[in-house]
Amino acid sequence: xxxxxNILEKIYLFITAIFMLINLYLIFxxxxxxxxxxxxxxxxxxxxxxxxxxMVSMVILGITSIIYLLTNHTKWDNLAKSTAEIGVxxxxxxxxxxxxxxxxxxxxWWTWDAKLTTTLILWFIYVGYLALRAYGPQGSQGARYGAIxxxxxxxxxxxxxxxxxxxxxxxxxxxIGPAADVTNTIDTAILQVLVFSLITFTVLYIFLLIExxxxxxxxxxxxxxxxx
Amino acid sequence: xxxxxxxxxxxxxxxxxxxxxxxxxNPSQTNSSIETISEEEQINTQTNNxxxxxxxxxxxxxxxxxxxxxxxxxxxxxxxxxxxxxxEKLTSK
Numbered sequence: 504x505x506x507x508x509n510i511l512e513k514i515y516l517f518i519t520a521i522f523m524l525i526n527l528y529l530i531f532x533x534x535x536x537x538x539x540x541x542x543x544x545x546x547x548x549x550x551x552x553x554x555x556x557x558m559v560s561m562v563i564l565g566i567t568s569i570i571y572l573l574t575n576h577t578k579w580d581n582l583a584k585s586t587a588e589i590g591v592x593x594x595x596x597x598x599x600x601x602x603x604x605x606x607x608x609x610x611x612w613w614t615w616d617a618k619l620t621t622t623l624i625l626w627f628i629y630v631g632y633l634a635l636r637a638y639g640p641q642g643s644q645g646a647r648y649g650a651i652x653x654x655x656x657x658x659x660x661x662x663x664x665x666x667x668x669x670x671x672x673x674x675x676x677x678x679i680g681p682a683a684d685v686t687n688t689i690d691t692a693i694l695q696v697l698v699f700s701l702i703t704f705t706v707l708y709i710f711l712l713i714e715x716x717x718x719x720x721x722x723x724x725x726x727x728x729x730x731x
Numbered sequence: 732x733x734x735x736x737x738x739x740x741x742x743x744x745x746x747x748x749x750x751x752x753x754x755x756x757n758p759s760q761t762n763s764s765i766e767t768i769s770e771e772e773q774i775n776t777q778t779n780n781x782x783x784x785x786x787x788x789x790x791x792x793x794x795x796x797x798x799x800x801x802x803x804x805x806x807x808x809x810x811x812x813x814x815x816x817x818x819e820k821l822t823s824k
Contacts (some may be wrong), residue, residue, distance in 0.1 A: 543781035546788045553792075598797050601790040607781050707796070714803050721810045728817050 512714075519710050520538035534696040546604040548696055550703035554622075558660045560590030560708075561625065564632070565657040568650035580646050583653070584636055589711050590706040591629040598626060609673060618674040619658055623688040628656040689708035 530548045537544035563586045569577035601619065602612050615618065632652045639645050662669075667676050689697075 541781050543784055545785050549789065549792050568743060592795060592799055596792050599795075600788045601793050602789070603784050607784045711799065711803075714800075714807075718803060718807050718810065721807065721814070725810055725814050725817070728821075 509629065511586040514681070515710055515713075519703075519706050522706050526693060526703040529696045529699055533692070533694055535690065537690075538692065540608060540682055542626050543604055543607050547681055549704070550600045550604060551697060552594050553600065554663075555701060556704055556708045557590055557594040557597050557622075557625070558663060560586050560593060561629070561653070561656040561660050564590060565650075565653040568653045571646050572650055577723055578720070579604075581723060582716055583646070583649065585715035585719050586634075587629060587636070587653075588715055589708065591626070591633060592711075594622070594626045594629060598622065614673055616673045617670040618672050620662060621663045621666055625656060625659045625663060627650060628659060632656070648716065660719045705711055 526548075530545055534545065534548070536542055564583050567579050567586065569582040570576075571583060601622075605614070606612055632649055634653060636645055636649055639648060663679075666672055667674055
């Protein structure tokens, strides 16, 4: 059973690697240069998927935290902690790639723009959640407090998404997604690469989540063995 | 697998930065050349200016992912070792 699981894991890692390599080829060789932003626009192919998965991760964190509170099954709490850790990784990379993009485009590293600020708040929420779970009360009490923090994150997530619509911001407007302005048309080739990037990073996200979840389950097993 | 991925990324990176890069923050490199170069060359210069930022963004992202994967694999090894030692202790009792 363990051998079968390891083989499946390696196959999934191989598929992820293939997706990543194709994605790099599409981004650097196949995709055309955007007329206004030039080559720096290519950062968007990683920046947007990181943002998307950073927000999805928070939604998963909220849902799994609530399910844990209702069922009291440790696996849901492990899934919540796993998604929080990967979420903070994606969000940290999102902020870093955003900072690197804004320097050649806006001429500054950071501005207190609505979208950037709400994203930074979400990052603090993630870090707060992880700090609480690591150093705060353990067991169901810690999970309860964590769920409250996760709910704050769920409130913040739509604020990030709709920031460019609700406030006047420097950040580029929404080009894809349900709330995107239909008049903002983007080149078909750019859109195709962006969609492929979204799929690739989602595949990577699932892989990381499975790995982290397995590790969390292993930690639980170790604790249970010690207590036994 | 991880080593192969990292090497592939490094090769692509080296290929991308093998062209001449002019840094935006270095006036000695940019001001002196603007008057003499053609419009096409100016566009190329702007492209190269952005390229270094693109390279850094991708490098940081990939290092972040590799570092996290490495951290996971190390932690997993440690845990498996710990569980095995506990099991051995229990069976010896």
